[in-house]
Amino acid sequence: MVNHRLECIDAGSEYCPCYLAETDDCIICSHLQGKEFCDCNWNGVCVYQDFYWLNEKKKDIRKTIEAQIVDKKIIGSDILILKIKVTKTLARQLMQPGSYIFIRDPNQPFFFDVPMSIMRVDRQKTEIDVAIQLLGAKTKKLLDCGEKVLLKGPYWNGLLGLKHLKRLKEKNILVIARGIALAPALLVIEYLLSHKNKVTFMMDPGKMGKIFIEDYLHDLDIEVLRVNLRAEEGLAMVKNLLVYGAYSVVYSGGSDKVHSRIWNQIKDSGKDVQFVITNNGKLCCGEGVCGSCSLKLKDGSTIKMCKTQLEAETLIGGRYE
Ligand SMILES: Cc1cc2nc3c(=O)[nH]c(=O)nc-3n(C[C@H](O)[C@H](O)[C@H](O)COP(=O)(O)OP(=O)(O)OC[C@H]3O[C@@H](n4cnc5c(N)ncnc54)[C@H](O)[C@@H]3O)c2cc1C
Numbered sequence: 102m103v104n105h106r107l108e109c110i111d112a113g114s115e116y117c118p119c120y121l122a123e124t125d126d127c128i129i130c131s132h133l134q135g136k137e138f139c140d141c142n143w144n145g146v147c148v149y150q151d152f153y154w155l156n157e158k159k160k161d162i163r164k165t166i167e168a169q170i171v172d173k174k175i176i177g178s179d180i181l182i183l184k185i186k187v188t189k190t191l192a193r194q195l196m197q198p199g200s201y202i203f204i205r206d207p208n209q210p211f212f213f214d215v216p217m218s219i220m221r222v223d224r225q226k227t228e229i230d231v232a233i234q235l236l237g238a239k240t241k242k243l244l245d246c247g248e249k250v251l252l253k254g255p256y257w258n259g260l261l262g263l264k265h266l267k268r269l270k271e272k273n274i275l276v277i278a279r280g281i282a283l284a285p286a287l288l289v290i291e292y293l294l295s296h297k298n299k300v301t302f303m304m305d306p307g308k309m310g311k312i313f314i315e316d317y318l319h320d321l322d323i324e325v326l327r328v329n330l331r332a333e334e335g336l337a338m339v340k341n342l343l344v345y346g347a348y349s350v351v352y353s354g355g356s357d358k359v360h361s362r363i364w365n366q367i368k369d370s371g372k373d374v375q376f377v378i379t380n381n382g383k384l385c386c387g388e389g390v391c392g393s394c395s396l397k398l399k400d401g402s403t404i405k406m407c408k409t410q411l412e413a414e415t416l417i418g419g420r421y422e
Pocket of ligand 1: 238259285381
């Protein structure tokens with residue numbers, strides 16, 4: 102069944118058409134799903150036409166490259182921050198909110214590839230910063246990286262409901278993030294500020310107990326508040342802001358539980374705001390092929406979280422309720 106709210110993050114990009122077009126599994130094109138009729142909700146360059154002109158072959162895929170680690174910092178017992186030199190093109194491509202890469206220690210095999218959000222891009226120096234919470238095998242092995250790291254990207258589906266962020270100009274936005282998800286929130290905030298929006302940033306240090314992005318906040322013209330999203334008072338703070346503020350969009354960075362708690366405050370506030378959330382899919386290949394991020398929605402359709410752009414509400418309805 103084609104769900105008309107599905108969009109592919111890669112549609113129209115230099116990575117479209119992809120493997121899924123070759124196997125009749127394209128996320129948006131009905132012809133490339135093996136159907137006779139033309140019935141898509143994509144209004145960019147026709148994916149089928151592109152595929153046809155390429156002699157029914159996909160475009161080139163993202164390559165893994167060896168990149169230079171410019172700086173390495175360890176914060177507390179479990180956060181590693183890497184500053185990595187990238188090409189000018191990659192730096193530009195990774196400025197989009199929700200951008201992420203796969204990285205691994207060059208001495209490890211491909212299955213150590215781990216998705217990491219872009220925290221900050223320095224376009225002049227063509228450097229990116231990523232913050233890594235050391236949890237299990239893939240992340241702990243990144244500690245062994247010397248001067249080099251293997252990097253594959255750009256990928257863009259780190260956020261769901263992205264189109265709501267893209268439309269904003271001169272609006273008030275409530276950005277809420279907890280734990281390691283404070284990292285991707287910075288890229289979102291920089292994007293919002295560059296479009297003349299006003300940002301209130303609620304930060305919850307989470308289990309790490311430390312706001313590891315503090316050094317990155319100095320240059321940002323935003324209102325910053327501390328919150329504990331696991332406490333009733335913290336959630337009441339969120340609701341209060343929603344009731345008395347005039348926010349167009351609420352952004353939630355954190356676990357599915359965090360999204361759910363914030364969603365409940367939005368519903369209780371009675372305000373009509375758009376919801377944008379971090380994508381917590383288990384992403385492994387990033388190309389819609391390996392199946393690790395497959396998710397069954399309530400309508401019975403199965404989607405690939407690495408490529409499918411959904412409304413946050415669709416996911417919350419499909420997964421949490
Ligand atoms: C788009 C995206 C952006 C992310 N950005 C960051 C970031 O900026 N910083 C950061 O520290 N972490 C980030 N993560 C989470 C990070 O990828 C996982 O913590 C990491 O994969 C854990 O692997 P591990 O082997 O160290 O631990 P494991 O012990 O294997 O897992 C620890 C936790 O991570 C989850 N996890 C394991 N493998 C994956 C996977 N392939 N994709 C997603 N979750 C997984 C597990 O379910 C478990 O909850 C991001 C995840 C996604 C999907």
